[in-house]
Amino acid sequence: MEAAARELLPPPVYDFFAGGADDENTLRDNVSAFDRLRLVPRVLCGAGRPDLPTPPVGAMPVVLAPTAFHRLAHEDGERATARAASAAGVVMVVSMAATVAVEEVLDAHRGVDPDAPAPWFQLYPQPDKAFMERLVKRVEAAGCGAFVLSVDSPVFGHRRRDVRNGFLDLPEGLHCENLRDPDTGAVRTIAFDPRSGWDCVRRLRETTPLPLWLKGIAHPDDARLAVRHGAAGIVVSNHGGRQLDGMPAAIDLLPSIVDAVGGRIPVLMDGGVRRGTDVVKALALGATAVGVGRPVLWGLATAGEAGVTRMLDLLRAEISRALALCGVARPSDLTRSVLCG
């Protein structure tokens, strides 16, 4: 699907989606680290056909990671993504930088299956606290089920492809609709705030009763702080290799964080998940579920809603087959014992 999307997208848009920070070492490592892990199945387990439902996320151990600007990939943008997520019963994490307003995304989602798990909403810490509070209330009213605070972006990563391509602004007609002022119609720009600290988490916890996840945790000490600050869960992530180049692959960050958290809250991971066997490896290392970022964009670019549905169908079939081949009945039954070494 990536190859097909690359053919279809304007090269600067493909590069914006595909690219990472600086030398892209972390970007490449996210994928290659999965390939270095090997699975050792058990036989004659009598586990039957695997059951994929994965509380607290959805119908399988996969969520759609928040990615900016879906209308760059397809005219319907985040509406198309939401319809595919709804049909599949998986959580879509709507980006703060979505190009469709959260109310319209949620309408599209409800239009397919009103009982599907509600989308979550991703936030970057904003220095304007009054604006944050208004946005949180707006997102609650729209019907999102949780917030995901991305804590890995005190500044924006340095993406050399975008610099080279002069990819700076959204094209005419596309805007971050969740940053539009309802009174003036003006659209603010997302701030990346190097001054934000744990008080931002405290404040958000006081602002909303919805679960608050922290995304972009890489250090076990931060994972423990997240637990202490009442995070509903964390997402181990290096932002798809787009922020600090030189970070370990996300899958290599996972085990020490799982150990630090000690089962107190669920741990998700994202970065480099491309196959059902990658999902199985992450779950074996203690993740409750994984996020997929770029695969959603490749699906969108190739066929809109149908493309995202196709991507999710492929992943579901691969996860189910890999679990069965490992002799495991359900995602939560995976343990480190299926991994070699």
Ligand SMILES: Cc1cc2nc3c(=O)[nH]c(=O)nc-3n(C[C@H](O)[C@H](O)[C@H](O)COP(=O)(O)O)c2cc1C
């Ligand atoms: C084009 C693009 C845009 C992204 N935009 C956001 C964003 O708006 N908010 C966020 O928290 N993460 C964002 N991310 C990071 C993803 O949520 C996720 O961490 C990453 O894509 C996972 O890696 P993968 O693409 O290898 O699956 C973005 C990633 C990409 C590729």
Ligand SMILES: O=C(O)C(=O)c1ccccc1
């Ligand atoms: O987070 C990102 O990686 C990203 O590319 C982005 C771009 C614009 C706004 C927010 C995020």
